[in-house]
Amino acid sequence: MKINRIVAAVAAFGLIFATNALAEGQxxxxxxxxxxxxxxxxxxxxxxxxxxxSTDYDSNTTALAKVKAGGHGFDIVVPSANYVKVFIEEGLAxxxxxxxxxxxxxxxxxxxxxxxxxxRRYSVPxxxxxxxxxxxxxVYKGDINTSSIVFDPxxxxxxxxxxxxxxxxxxxxALKYIGSEPCTTDKVxxxxxxxxLMAAKPKWVSMDYGLTEKMPxxxxxxxxxxxxxVYRAGLAKSSIKFGYPREGYEIWMDNALVLKDAKNVENAKxxxxxxxxxxxxxxxxxxxxxxxxxxxxxxFMPEEMKTxxxxxxxxxxKAAGMFFPACSKEATEYYTAIxxxxxx
Amino acid sequence: MRIPxxxxxxxxxxxxxxxxxxxxxxxxxxxxxAAASSGPLLIVLVYSFLSAGEYGGVVWKFSTDAWFxxxxxxxxxxxxxxxxxxxxxxxxxxxxLSFITTLITLAAGFPTAYFIATRPRRNRSLxxxxxxxxxxxxxxxxxxAILEVIRNEGLINIGLQTLGIIDKPxxxxxxxxxxxxxxxxxxxxxxxxxxxxxMERLNFSLVEAAYDLYATxxxxxxxxxxxxxxxxxxxxxxxxxxxxxxxxxxxxxLGGGKKMMLxxxxxLQFGAGRNWPLGAALSVTLLAxxxxxxxxxxxxxxxxxxxxx
Numbered sequence: 001m002k003i004n005r006i007v008a009a010v011a012a013f014g015l016i017f018a019t020n021a022l023a024e025g026q027x028x029x030x031x032x033x034x035x036x037x038x039x040x041x042x043x044x045x046x047x048x049x050x051x052x053x054s055t056d057y058d059s060n061t062t063a064l065a066k067v068k069a070g071g072h073g074f075d076i077v078v079p080s081a082n083y084v085k086v087f088i089e090e091g092l093a094x095x096x097x098x099x100x101x102x103x104x105x106x107x108x109x110x111x112x113x114x115x116x117x118x119x120r121r122y123s124v125p126x127x128x129x130x131x132x133x134x135x136x137x138x139v140y141k142g143d144i145n146t147s148s149i150v151f152d153p154x155x156x157x158x159x160x161x162x163x164x165x166x167x168x169x170x171x172x173x174a175l176k177y178i179g180s181e182p183c184t185t186d187k188v189x190x191x192x193x194x195x196x197l198m199a200a201k202p203k204w205v206s207m208d209y210g211l212t213e214k215m216p217x218x219x220x221x222x223x224x225x226x227x228x229x230v231y232r233a234g235l236a237k238s239s240i241k242f243g244y245p246r247e248g249y250e251i252w253m254d255n256a257l258v259l260k261d262a263k264n265v266e267n268a269k270x271x272x273x274x275x276x277x278x279x280x281x282x283x284x285x286x287x288x289x290x291x292x293x294x295x296x297x298x299x300f301m302p303e304e305m306k307t308x309x310x311x312x313x314x315x316x317x318k319a320a321g322m323f324f325p326a327c328s329k330e331a332t333e334y335y336t337a338i339x340x341x342x343x344x
Numbered sequence: 345m346r347i348p349x350x351x352x353x354x355x356x357x358x359x360x361x362x363x364x365x366x367x368x369x370x371x372x373x374x375x376x377x378a379a380a381s382s383g384p385l386l387i388v389l390v391y392s393f394l395s396a397g398e399y400g401g402v403v404w405k406f407s408t409d410a411w412f413x414x415x416x417x418x419x420x421x422x423x424x425x426x427x428x429x430x431x432x433x434x435x436x437x438x439x440x441l442s443f444i445t446t447l448i449t450l451a452a453g454f455p456t457a458y459f460i461a462t463r464p465r466r467n468r469s470l471x472x473x474x475x476x477x478x479x480x481x482x483x484x485x486x487x488x489a490i491l492e493v494i495r496n497e498g499l500i501n502i503g504l505q506t507l508g509i510i511d512k513p514x515x516x517x518x519x520x521x522x523x524x525x526x527x528x529x530x531x532x533x534x535x536x537x538x539x540x541x542x543m544e545r546l547n548f549s550l551v552e553a554a555y556d557l558y559a560t561x562x563x564x565x566x567x568x569x570x571x572x573x574x575x576x577x578x579x580x581x582x583x584x585x586x587x588x589x590x591x592x593x594x595x596x597x598l599g600g601g602k603k604m605m606l607x608x609x610x611x612l613q614f615g616a617g618r619n620w621p622l623g624a625a626l627s628v629t630l631l632a633x634x635x636x637x638x639x640x641x642x643x644x645x646x647x648x649x650x651x652x653x
Binding site for chain 1: 401417429430495496497515518596597600601604609612613618
């Protein structure tokens with residue numbers, strides 16, 4: 001019986017390699033959780049006969065830490081704009097020249113050149129969105145286009161607020177709220193932001209991910225969160241709306257790039273080119289409900305997404321949005337100290 | 345006694361060669377232990393004495409900043425140095441919650457183990473098997489299952505509301521209570537199993553004898569059963585206390601991330617905080633705490649077994 005088991009184990013092992021052998025190659029994605037369209041993966045696998053594996057992370061810093069530690073085996077990572085710069089500066093990204101790829105012509109003009117990757121020599125737009133306010137309008141009827149909803153909550157929402165657990169987003173938005181800038185090292189402003197957050201904290205119920213599922217279930221009624229997730233929550237419960245804080249809010253873009261120590265560079269390049277095709281980029285948008293930065297992809301999206309105010313920023317709110325930079329070490333030290341005090 | 349010299353040599357030679365052989369035979373295990381267990385710990389220790397890199401990682405420059413920051417807090421606004429209040433709060437919360445968790449699992453695990461140990465022998469393995477069933481499911485899934493039970497629109501609240509006992513959901517999720525429920529549920533088997541192991545060996549005729557001598561049930565429990573299963577109680581407590589101290593997932597999911605425990609604080613330093621040396625120093629601190637708990641265990645059991653002899 002023991003022998004049988006060993007034989008079975010060996011056979012199972014062989015089978016794993018056999019299935020791998022059937023596909024021509026391998027591609028190992030390292031991306032945010034719940035962020036890659038399964039249809040997109042399937043399509044890529046059948047088109048190029050490549051086996052794709054996906055591993056999740058929950059923050060830019062987690063991704064950076066794991067990649068930096070080495071031995072990860074990943075080919076592609078999808079950091080946010082500010083971290084694209086870090087990956088490039090730290091020498092972790094491979095210069096694969098997406099700007100010379102066939103599908104680069106589809107990238108929307110405003111995303112072709114970017115401060116975080118001048119000339120797009122490393123990265124390709126994955127999805128972009130905003131950090132704003134989510135409110136269940138059944139619970140609170142007032143103005144939702146202000147971050148006072150979470151920093152100085154109305155009494156209807158006290159004790160029913162979830163904050164994004166992203167240190168950079170929360171502190172950046174708090175600094176914008178008090179009239180300063182993200183990543184500032186101005187102690188007066190930082191102190192003001194800390195006092196603001198410390199005073200608001202008792203009115204928050206949680207600082208957690210998973211809004212898409214939790215908000216419709218009534219775990220909380222307002223939040224500071226990513227727009228696409230709020231939009232998805234709104235599909236489950238129509239009273240959930242997304243607001244753009246006039247005090248300032250964050251625009252972000254996540255970008256796919258190839259890692260320097262990637263083992264499957266050719267497949268990774270194919271993948272970057274692949275996701276710049278409008279019909280493929282649309283798959284990601286349909287799955288995640290974020291915009292993608294590829295011209296012509298709207299044609300492949302459902303009608304209600306093209307006009308949803310959570311996804312298409314209304315003209316009147318455009319000016320208040322900005323990209324948050326990656327903070328300096330000094331600013332991060334201040335951030336961490338405030339964050340530790342906040343979550344102690 | 346004096347041993348003739350001629351006779352002593354072959355014996356000690358044989359002994360020496362046996363010792364050498366034993367060492368050689370155990371060498372592979374020792375190497376693996378040294379490399380796989382002490383190696384990584386050594387790296388953590390070394391990292392705690394280096395400087396933080398700009399975007400995470402470490403710079404190879406000796407620094408005791410990390411250790412300074414574990415205990416002290418340099419106020420970022422007025423530059424004064426105080427005791428690291430935030431770290432101490434988190435440390436204290438971790439120790440407190442772990443301790444309470446240990447007490448609750450003990451209170452719940454003791455009768456459970458006693459129940460199993462007093463079943464007919466052929467039924468015991470079934471009960472034990474049932475205790476281990478939760479281990480088949482991933483920790484994360486079990487934690488999310490609890491979330492489903494205690495959330496505002498969860499089983500308990502909906503149930504109580506349907507019965508008309510409450511008209512507004514009770515906020516259980518995202519509280520210390522939720523963390524405790526989660527940890528108790530997750531670590532209960534770790535308490536039951538060692539408790540059962542010592543109760544199974546318990547000679548129940550001693551209990552009968554005590555009753556025959558007119559001992560009350562209370563007395564039997566305190567003077568017969570508890571002293572005899574004490575090693576199990578201590579082992580179970582240690583097995584629950586140590587992982588509770590480092591718990592990461594449960595406070596994150598059920599506590600709502602608003603209040604950190606040590607595990608979360610360490611994660612913050614390696615993640616968003618980009619301060620690996622501080623993270624490493626905090627890890628070593630946690631390790632030292634665990635070691636202290638273990639040492640206490642060893643000393644108590646030694647004293648215990650000593651008193652029996």
